[in-house]
Amino acid sequence: MSSDMKAEEQTVHNPIQIDPETCVKCNLCDWICPGDLIYKKEDNRETLPVIAYPDECWYCGLCQSICPVDAITVIFPDQMINCQTDVKTLLGKVID
Amino acid sequence: MPQKWNSLDTDVLVIGGGVAGCMAAIPALEAGLSVVVCEKGKVLDHCGSVGCGVDHYLTIMESGPEWDTPEFLIKHLPKLTDGIVDMAVASRVIHEMPKVVRKIESFGVNFKDPRFNDYYRLRSFGLPGTYHINFDGTEFKKHIGQRVRKLKGSVLTRTMAVQILVEDGRVYGAIVFNFRTGEWTVVRAKAVVLAAGEVNRISLNASGMAFDSWHCPYNTGDSQAMAYNAGALLTNMEFVETTITPKGFSAQGLNALVSEGAHFINKSGERFMFKYDEKGENARRAVIADAVINEYLLDNGPIYADCRHLPEDILDHMEATLQIDRYTMPAFYEQKALNFREEPIEVSISELSIRRSGVYFRGSGLAVDTDGQTSISGLFAAGDCASVSGGIAGAAVLGHVAGEGVASFVPKTNGSLPQIDMETADAIREKAMKHMEVEKERGLSWKAYEAEIRQTVNDYIGVRRNEAGLRHALQTLHALAKRETDLKADDLHGLMRIHESSSIRLNAELMATAALARDESRTGSSHYRMDHPDTDETNWKKFVIVQKGSEGAETTTLSASEPLAAAFARKN
Numbered sequence: 001m002s003s004d005m006k007a008e009e010q011t012v013h014n015p016i017q018i019d020p021e022t023c024v025k026c027n028l029c030d031w032i033c034p035g036d037l038i039y040k041k042e043d044n045r046e047t048l049p050v051i052a053y054p055d056e057c058w059y060c061g062l063c064q065s066i067c068p069v070d071a072i073t074v075i076f077p078d079q080m081i082n083c084q085t086d087v088k089t090l091l092g093k094v095i096d
Numbered sequence: 097m098p099q100k101w102n103s104l105d106t107d108v109l110v111i112g113g114g115v116a117g118c119m120a121a122i123p124a125l126e127a128g129l130s131v132v133v134c135e136k137g138k139v140l141d142h143c144g145s146v147g148c149g150v151d152h153y154l155t156i157m158e159s160g161p162e163w164d165t166p167e168f169l170i171k172h173l174p175k176l177t178d179g180i181v182d183m184a185v186a187s188r189v190i191h192e193m194p195k196v197v198r199k200i201e202s203f204g205v206n207f208k209d210p211r212f213n214d215y216y217r218l219r220s221f222g223l224p225g226t227y228h229i230n231f232d233g234t235e236f237k238k239h240i241g242q243r244v245r246k247l248k249g250s251v252l253t254r255t256m257a258v259q260i261l262v263e264d265g266r267v268y269g270a271i272v273f274n275f276r277t278g279e280w281t282v283v284r285a286k287a288v289v290l291a292a293g294e295v296n297r298i299s300l301n302a303s304g305m306a307f308d309s310w311h312c313p314y315n316t317g318d319s320q321a322m323a324y325n326a327g328a329l330l331t332n333m334e335f336v337e338t339t340i341t342p343k344g345f346s347a348q349g350l351n352a353l354v355s356e357g358a359h360f361i362n363k364s365g366e367r368f369m370f371k372y373d374e375k376g377e378n379a380r381r382a383v384i385a386d387a388v389i390n391e392y393l394l395d396n397g398p399i400y401a402d403c404r405h406l407p408e409d410i411l412d413h414m415e416a417t418l419q420i421d422r423y424t425m426p427a428f429y430e431q432k433a434l435n436f437r438e439e440p441i442e443v444s445i446s447e448l449s450i451r452r453s454g455v456y457f458r459g460s461g462l463a464v465d466t467d468g469q470t471s472i473s474g475l476f477a478a479g480d481c482a483s484v485s486g487g488i489a490g491a492a493v494l495g496h497v498a499g500e501g502v503a504s505f506v507p508k509t510n511g512s513l514p515q516i517d518m519e520t521a522d523a524i525r526e527k528a529m530k531h532m533e534v535e536k537e538r539g540l541s542w543k544a545y546e547a548e549i550r551q552t553v554n555d556y557i558g559v560r561r562n563e564a565g566l567r568h569a570l571q572t573l574h575a576l577a578k579r580e581t582d583l584k585a586d587d588l589h590g591l592m593r594i595h596e597s598s599s600i601r602l603n604a605e606l607m608a609t610a611a612l613a614r615d616e617s618r619t620g621s622s623h624y625r626m627d628h629p630d631t632d633e634t635n636w637k638k639f640v641i642v643q644k645g646s647e648g649a650e651t652t653t654l655s656a657s658e659p660l661a662a663a664f665a666r667k668n
Contacts (some may be wrong), residue, residue, distance in 0.1 A: 017457075024220070026409050031138050032139060032142050034136075034308070034312065034314060036136070036137075036138075036276075036592070038256060055305070055307065055543075056307050056313075057245065058308075059347075059422075059424050060148045060307065060308055060422070060423060061423035062142055062147065063150045064423070065148065065423050070401065074427055076344075076345070076427070076428055076432075077305075078640075079303050079304060079305065079344065080303045080308060080345050081428075081431055082432075083302050083303055083343050083344030084327075084442075085303070085343075087343070087392045087398075087444045087445065088397070089300075089303065090444070091299055091554040091558070091560060092559055092561070093555065094560060094562065095562070095565050095568060096564055
């Protein structure tokens with residue numbers, strides 16, 4: 001078991017940015033999210049949706065596409081936009 | 097936590113509400129059967145791999161030319177699959193394609209391109225004709241989901257199936273829980289259709305983000321894992337699949353790129369695909385992926401997708417339809433400040449998945465017969481968890497075949513279902529709920545657990561394999577299995593993820609086991625054994641079949657000239 005198995009939870013990027021001024025607190029983003037990430041109290045027009053599990057986002061954009069007032073913007077993190085990974089590291093290690 | 101059980105009796109339980117699951121539910125409902133769909137998402141109209149849209153659909157349409165007939169495509173199946181294909185099931189799927197595409201049109205899906213008021217059909221992925229309809233499928237899944245609701249199918253949303261119930265070789269239901277409410281339900285059913293998709297989140301990708309995946313990251317091989325544990329036969333599990341994606345964003349879109357005429361170039365500007373296949377960029381996905389992998393290994397990276405040579409009207413169409421396969425793709429390019437009309441797009445291979453290894457009609461997953469029935473009586477499978485897979489069309493058609501299979505199977509059952517053994521049900525729930533009670537000191541997070549699986553798959557079971565690496569990987573995966581009880585759930589959502597992690601680990605183990613058995617190489621990087629680099633046509637025109645044995649996963653082989661059903665022991 002590697003030692004980093006318990007280390008985690010650095011700052012988590014929030015991909016689903018909701019404009020609190022524009023949001024009409026309608027519940028559709030919670031309803032449509034395929035990953036169960038967005039939690040919004042039902043029948044409550046006072047509370048904003050909460051992005052409960054931001055690091056589990058697929059970046060599918062369904063929440064943004066269904067928002068009736070365009071309050072949602074999907075923002076990509078730096079490791080996606082400016083990805084510096086050497087692709088060769090994805091191609092396996094060879095051991096004898 | 098509520099301790100009571102909900103119980104539901106139905107003719108048919110469908111696990112997974114994507115295209116395959118919905119298309120299986122429809123004929124069963126049309127036949128007058130009761131159907132319950134169990135789905136981790138909230139809404140049938142937008143769940144599964146194409147819940148946010150799809151831009152291509154592979155089909156025979158019988159429009160006149162010889163290539164557009166089932167017989168012509170079937171003739172090419174051995175070449176398309178490097179000889180490893182269940183001809184009986186794949187032929188049935190291909191024969192059913194024209195009927196199913198017309199049926200989907202009747203639900204309201206418009207496959208026609210408004211520019212021509214006709215089907216815009218393109219060639220890609222090594223297919224011997226222009227079989228892909230390129231279309232605006234933004235609402236494709238919505239029409240299919242609506243059809244299920246119109247026919248009065250019931251849906252259990254935000255619900256995960258934990259275990260299927262099998263007695264005397266016959267399935268009779270499943271145990272499921274709702275991860276929003278914590279309710280547990282025992283579903284008794286005369287037939288069960290497994291349609292929960294392929295295995296994702298199983299290896300690393302360029303962004304290093306587990307849920308940044310080409311296909312739906314919430315598809316984690318749950319069908320394969322549950323069926324394996326119940327004794328079903330799986331096949332082609334050794335083959336891995338990867339695609340080519342813009343570096344940093346594992347998204348759909350390769351079909352549109354290659355079918356519209358994009359080129360791949362290496363760092364020297366060389367268009368290299370013809371070195372690997374006479375079809376160039378129109379080669380099979382597995383060949384494209386293999387070529388890109390090779391170019392990177394030859395230090396010819398970075399590799400780019402290049403659209404700059406394309407005519408304006410094609411570029412306009414590509415730009416206008418960029419968001420159909422992945423809604424956020426335009427935002428990605430915008431935030432990256434990349435104009436694909438004027439600059440080449442740096443690409444990477446995506447993470448790996450266990451699906452169909454970049455080859456149409458050779459699915460990795462549950463072996464099924466020509467009715468979509470697995471080796472367990474009453475248990476059907478369709479879509480990317482089954483042994484014939486062909487994209488969205490494959491899911492739709494095999495789903496429909498399985499639905500018809502169910503409709504014919506259920507009336508033959510004598511109506512009686514075994515009583516649920518509530519002690520067994522309690523034990524299953526108790527085992528699951530223990531993850532909520534793991535002490536903090538001992539507790540292991542599913543994220544860290546999965547990260548270890550992904551690193552292991554990436555390093556030793558991925559695109560370059562040998563016996564030593566595979567054995568090393570199996571050791572690590574077996575050790576992880578022993579630590580599964582330490583996985584700590586902070587909430588019900590986490591409990592759902594833990595079950596996904598468990599499925600991912602098991603599928604990785606099955607992949608390594610099958611890859612060890614196939615001591616040859618086949619289909620490029622889909623199964624490349626560095627210690628057995630040649631394709632062995634004399635001894636390996638065979639399926640590797642994986643099944644649970646007394647000591648863990650066991651493999652057998654079956655000649656690929658036989659249907660997989662020849663290995664089934666079920667009575668009916």
